[in-house]
Amino acid sequence: MELDEWELSVEELDSLERDALQKISQQRHSSSSSSLSTNQQQPGEVPSRILPASVAPKANPADQCSKEQLPKVSLKFILHATGNIAAKFPYNQVLVDAFRKIPKATWNAKERLWMFPQSSLSLAEKVPCEVPGCNIEVENLHPLVQRAIAAASALPDLQGFLSPLSQSFYRFSGMAIAVAACVRDSWPVLILAPSSLRLHWASVSSHQLHMIEQWLNIPPSDIVKYWKRYYQHLQVVFSQMGGSNRSGFTILSSNSKGDIHLDGLFNIISYDLVAKLENVLMASEFKVVIADESHFLKNAQAKRTTASLPIIKKAQYAILLTGTPALSRPIELFKQLEALYPTVYRKVYEYGERYCKGGVFGTYQGASNHEELHNLMKATVMIRRLKKDVLYQLPMKRRQQVFLELTEKDMKRISCLFCELEVVKGKITMCKSEEEVKSLKLVQKNLINKIYTDSAEAKIPAVLDYLGTIVEANCKFIIFAHHQPMIEAIHQFLLKKKVGCIRIDGTTPASSRQAFVNDFQEKDAIRAAVLSIKAGGVGLTLTAASTVIFAELSWTPGDLIQAEDRAHRIGQVSSVNIYYLLANDTVDDIIWDVVQNKLENLGQMLDGHENSLEVSSSQEHRSPTKQKTVDPIHQGSPGKQKTLDSFMKRCNNMDDAEHQSKLKYPRNM
Incomplete structure (x- = not known):
């Protein structure tokens, strides 16, 4: 039996409350009856304290029942995490x-809420008007929430159409394909994806058959693939025709003088080409649209967003796929929500005021009402699958901080x-004027960006020194960086050491990336993958490595999480060790704090609880070539690192004082 903090069960508490309220009600009734009998005029008695009927003011029933004179009761309707509606109010027997x-209303004893389905909301909203003897102050659901619930309830439930096999895909990994299988009468299908993921959707790799061919039994001849050939700057269509292409596709240029006809059952196009072919896509009347990595549509001003949204809105069925719907803040969800429910999410102002803590000049960079937004998305649009829930046998992920020692020369400029x-x-x-503040804020931003780039260059010698120890370990590893000088230095270092490696950054042709990935996965001689955080952090499977290194940090926590998961995904058989190479008194002090704060907001919004980059341990790396003797405790963990608990959660095994003192403390900006 569940006990609360008073050592009483929920049933016992409810019973006590009922008994107490009943006694109070009886006492009030008894007192009222006594008062009434005292004031009644007896025959022959002179009513010395009662005005004659002709003089006494007539009682106004409205005044007697004035709500201001009644006890106030606060009633709040909320959207519960289960998708039901909940009513919260202090105990009141009448209510x-x-x-x-x-x-279908039920009492949730654990949370002390009355729960009922969305279909009963209209009846529940009438309760305050129909309950006598109470002055009820009602806080209804926000209008945006009500519209979203109504729109979602009007849609058909596709799960009823899914076969048992498709339901398995739907619940775990093949959601979009399973939904497409349910609505075969509405084909053809348009798939929008980042350029680096088009082959993932449309080609057959050496490890597995491509998902469409395998799961839906669609021949390659019915798959039309748009492709951009970087060297020729052409957009082309792949379609099987006599096996003239090694992948079974015939190449057609979208720059040709003739019209482009999208006549495949599955048509795959990159986000970058949507704007160019917008008229063709709108005229093609696609009823089923799948948008992979839909967080690419987060920027309202981006061409890919303005071109893609009308196509998605026009579709009868739209499926948005992403492991990170928002990378930093709630405003990044708005365009994706608008694509799914254009009649609900009509005004960015309404959404921003509710979930982005308002904002100056419509920027909406904050976060508010996390729990409501999480429950709303879960109830209407979001099917959230976490690795811990579906990949029970996936090995653990372990993060460690490695503090680098930079020379005085490298640190002077920073x-x-x-x-x-x-x-x-x-x-x-x-400052006393708003214009002056804006001007100085811009200067501040430029200085921080300068610190970002200069920190990368200052860290290069120490990063390469650390990398030497990894190379000696003779294991496969992935190393991420952001700035080209850092990426180039790492790449040249590995080549000089004669370490077989691949390199994927923004300059790598999309057509070459999968070949590089296959080499890393299959060839023992390829021991390192040098990747940019942006270009190499999405859509690649690099499970041949269980060591991941970050030479730099990204301002966006979603980028870091996605980059980590290049190795921590299906197919990984070892625990993944992730090393963040940090340097005190550099931009790392700023970014680490920013990432933690953003992750807390994203966790509340997407998963219903705060997230953080939990670090299991820290260490200091010192070059063996340096002769300077420094106390490692004081060098790796200056006094300012004492209060790390204020911004970062730790794993349970971090009770050791020595480890705790070395964890990174952010520079307050």
Whole structure:
């Protein structure tokens, strides 16, 4: 039996409440009856304290029942995590009796809420008006929430059409394909994807048959593939025709003078080409549209977003796929939600005020009402599948911080920039005009970006020194970086050491990426993958490595998580060790804090609880060639690192004081 903090069961508490309320009601009734009998005029008695009927003011029933004179009761309707509606109010027997009469209403004793299905909301909203003797202050569901619930309830439930096999796909990995199988009468299908993922959808690899051919039994001849050939700057269509192409596709240029006809059952196009072929796509009347990695549509001003949304809105069935719907903040969800429910998410202002903590000049960079937004998406649009829920046998992921020792020469320039930054911050606090604040904020942003690039260059020698120890371990590893100088230095270092490696960054042709991935996965001689965080962090499977290194950080937590998961995914048989190479008094101090704060907001919004980059341990890397003797405790963990608990959660095994003192403490900006 479940006990609460008073050591009483829920049933016992409810019983006590009912008994107490009943006694209070009886006492009030008894007192009222006594008062009434005292004031009644007896025959022959002179009513010394009662005005004659001709003089006494006539009682106004409205005044007697004035709500201002009645005890106030607060009633709040909320959208529960289960998708049902919940009513929250302090104990009131009259209200309890009223909610008991609502169809399918149940008492949630654990959370002390009355729960009922969305279909009963209209009846529940009438309760405050129909309950006598109470002054009820009602907080209804937000209008946006009500519209979203109504729109979602009007849609058909496709699960009823799924076969048992398709339901298995639907619940775990093949959601889009299973839904497409349910609506075969509405084919053909248009698939929008990042350029690097088009082959994932449309080609047959050496490891597995491509998903469409295998699951839906669709021949390659019915798959039309748009492709961009970087060297020729052409957009082309792949379609099987006599096996003239090694992948079984015939290449047609979208720059040809003739019209482009999308006549395949499955038509795959990159986001970058949607704007160019927008008229063709709109005229093709696709009723089923799948948008892979839909967070690519987060930017309202981007061409890919403005071109893709009308196509998705026009479709009868739209499926958006992404493991990270928002990379940093709730506003990144708006365009995706608008694509699915254009009649619900009509005004960015309404959404921004509710879930983005308002915003100056419509920027909406904040976050608010996390729980409601999470419950709303879960109830209307989001099927969230976490690895821990579906991949029970996937090995653990273990993060470690490695603090690099930079030379005074490397640090001198960065220290000067930080001094400039402090001066600018001081000026901002002294500003009296808004224009001056804007100007100085821009200067501050440029300085931080300068610190970002200079920190990368300053870290290069220490990163390469650390990389030497990894090379000696003779294991396969992935190393991520952001700036080209860092990527180039790492690549050249590995080539000089004669370490077989692949390199994927923004300059790598999309047509070559899968071949590089296959080499890394299959060839023992290829021991390293040098990747940019942006270009190499999405759509690649690199499970041949169980060691992941970050030479730099990204401002966007979603980028880091996705990059980590290139190795931590289906097919991984070993625990994945992730090493973040950090340097004190560099931009790492700023970014680590920013990433943690953003992750907390994203976790509440998407998963219903705060997330963080949990670090299991920290260590300091010192070059063996350096003779300078420094106390490692003080060097790796200056006094400012004592209060890390204020911004980052730790794993349970981090009780050791030595490890705790070395964890990174952010620079407060």
